[in-house]
Amino acid sequence: MNTKFITFILFYTILNSFSFAQQKCSDLENELKFQKAKNEELSKENRYYKETLDLLKPIQSVKIDGLQLDITSIVGSKADKTVTVTFMYKNIEAETRSFFQCEQAYFIDPQGNQAHAFEIFVSFNQGIRAENIKPDIPTKATITFKTTETTYPIIRQLKIIVFPKEIMAKQIEAIFENLDVVWK
Missing domain, CATH: 2.60.40.4170 (Immunoglobulin-like)
Structure with missing residues (x-):
């Protein structure tokens, strides 16, 4: 009986951990997409400011x-x-x-x-x-x-x-x- 109970607890813990990991993975993927979009926007701003600085540097x-x-x-x-x-x-x-x-x-x-x-x-x-x-x-x-x-x-x-x-x-x-x- 003890073995069945321990197996059940162990199996239940593994399933919970797996579903928790999937949820965390999904959250991390969303966070990664958000950070990539933010990085792209900052890169555009950076290019704009570099071009502006170039315009202000006369030949x-x-x-x-x-x-x-x-x-x-x-x-x-x-x-x-x-x-x-x-x-x-x-x-x-x-x-x-x-x-x-x-x-x-x-x-x-x-x-x-x-x-x-x-x-x-x-x-x-x-x-x-x-x-x-x-x-x-x-x-x-x-x-x-x-x-x-x-x-x-x-x-x-x-x-x-x-x-x-x-x-x-x-x-x-x-x-x-x-x-x-x-x-x-």
């Missing part, structure tokens, strides 16, 4: 007419035969600037070939003009060039033509030299 900077222009990346696409220049502009004066307008840009490669801007976006609505530029707030802009060559490692000279804050004044050239191109 070259120029100050003109109360603005600071910072070139942050130059990426060439061999497939599209384009070069995209990303830059940040910032009003470095104390007052709000009424506008920033840029509708022309060109560059010269090491062989002397010129490429003129194909697309210029300086505002949120993908236009060539931004209005009411607040002081010390960097804003992202892009210029895309169509090109025939896709092998040059640098842009010898890049000129971005900017309208001055004084409407009747002559347009201003922001000039950057010897900029590395990253081809993809």
Whole structure:
């Protein structure tokens, strides 16, 4: 009788342990799924912040007419035969600037070939003009060039033509030299 009772207790304990282990395993699987989702979301945030830091690290900077222009990346696409220049502009004066307008840009490669801007976006609505530029707030802009060559490692000279804050004044050239191109 004692043996049967001990066997019954032992069998009952093993069954309870097994069902408890299954329940724990299911809980752990759910926790693992939650942690993986959380990790993925944190990875996305991390990539965003790294890209933001890269945008804030200029390759070259120029100050003109109360603005600071910072070139942050130059990426060439061999497939599209384009070069995209990303830059940040910032009003470095104390007052709000009424506008920033840029509708022309060109560059010269090491062989002397010129490429003129194909697309210029300086505002949120993908236009060539931004209005009411607040002081010390960097804003992202892009210029895309169509090109025939896709092998040059640098842009010898890049000129971005900017309208001055004084409407009747002559347009201003922001000039950057010897900029590395990253081809993809």
